[in-house]
Amino acid sequence: MNTPASSTPTHPLDEALALAPQAGDGASAARVFAGAPHAAYDNMVGPFGGASAAQMLQAVLLHPDRLGDPVALTINFAAAVSNAPFQIVAEPARTNRSTQHWVMRMTQADAQGAEHTVLTATAVTAVRRSTWSATDAPAPEAPAPEQIPRAPHSGMVRWIERYDMRPLAGAFPAQWDGQEADSLSRMWVRDEPPRPLDFASLTALSDAFFPRIWRRRATPTPIGTVSMTVYFHVDAAGLAAVGTGHLQAQASAQVFYNGFFDQSGLLWGPAGQLLATTHQIVYYKE
């Protein structure tokens, strides 16, 4: 029993993930959930994209017909999400014996009450079996998180405060001097305050890198993620083994071409297990 006197405060991510199931029409397996961006994950305009992605996955996780755990997730940032209520529709488009394919959409109402699409998404969930396994991308050697100071996080956009980030390589540019560098960054990262890892938080963490083009060019460049994919390589036992430990996270770009660059990321658990691989394509202005 939680009572106001004895309960610990709810984590802001859990508040963001508390979507409300809406009454359905009964005609299809699609379910509608209502929610809103959380002020603790504010970005420059609207919410941090990782928090929105986590909310989209949450609609699948809350769906009563869900089979298995997330294996793949693709989120398309179709328009700026505003700090206003939204609806997410999650539909199991195909259910097989051990895999299930999902289609999701987030809409927000305009001033006239008409709903407009702001995010589209697809996901795959699956019941995993124990098989031969191997990791060919081991975690790089790194000093322990306690040995690295937390990166500056106050006076910036608010969602940065929600992550304990400890740069290992390729830190945020110290000065915007246009000095070209490589695009690689590595860091220790976890939720702040600490929160046991789950699929929703791992999704948000997959979007917690600063834009690769800022590192590559050391030039302030307007950007916006257009599409993000996360592949999950972990099950419930693996998540439990991480708990509130820091993840080692790495991101780099391969190409910047006429307004869009890519980003490839890897997230390892404290013991070096590869938990997720992630990819983005990001718009940039000039």
Place this chain on the structure above:
Amino acid sequence: MNTPASSTPTHPLDEALALAPQAGDGASAARVFAGAPHAAYDNMVGPFGGASAAQMLQAVLLHPDRLGDPVALTINFAAAVSNAPFQIVAEPARTNRSTQHWVMRMTQADAQGAEHTVLTATAVTAVRRSTWSATDAPAPEAPAPEQIPRAPHSGMVRWIERYDMRPLAGAFPAQWDGQEADSLSRMWVRDEPPRPLDFASLTALSDAFFPRIWRRRATPTPIGTVSMTVYFHVDAAGLAAVGTGHLQAQASAQVFYNGFFDQSGLLWGPAGQLLATTHQIVYYKE
């Protein structure tokens, strides 16, 4: 004018891409296209996934409201596509000033005539502007395609005949001896017969690698791609510069975990320009 006497034969990929627009209900911007898998791209069961992915993108390319060229495409292989007619619905879910977000779905009818989802997909198209650009993943040095013999292609599944593949590294296992190797392969590849590169063929080429787990384990393992993403880094001028030249293509895996492994791929043009980056998550049985 094409006449039987003077025309060159139509390329099988063009035949596969000749989707037929269906009369719409006029109530939404979604359009329906009818088509079928092409026998020239037969796989072990049903069609080669890359050909199906190209057909899904083609529905966007044929849509009268399309804005710009493909930037991102994600295809989810929800169920086995059968060698039977299909319908693709392509909907522009959001149209912005210079980007457009698409949702697509392929359905096939069962014996009772009910339509079932076999593929889901999303795509982003955009009008590109000329900006600062850079490639951080240059094409590896390689001997010219003419110096490398074409890989064996007869007596295998039929779609292999549709590609001129010239292995540069990590060739198909010569024997299934269970000898673990790395998962990296590189090859020259182009359509066979040659065909000028376009976004649809580049999509299909992104799926033309043999499964990484076969290279990694040298053990015959049942597999099936679950989800594939392609990011395009080329415009019409860049496609024209490739023409019918060979692409250098590379693929590798990062992790194999309890039934699913990932694949990361890169495709460069003959002059070394990075045209596409691509990612998959693939089911494997044991």
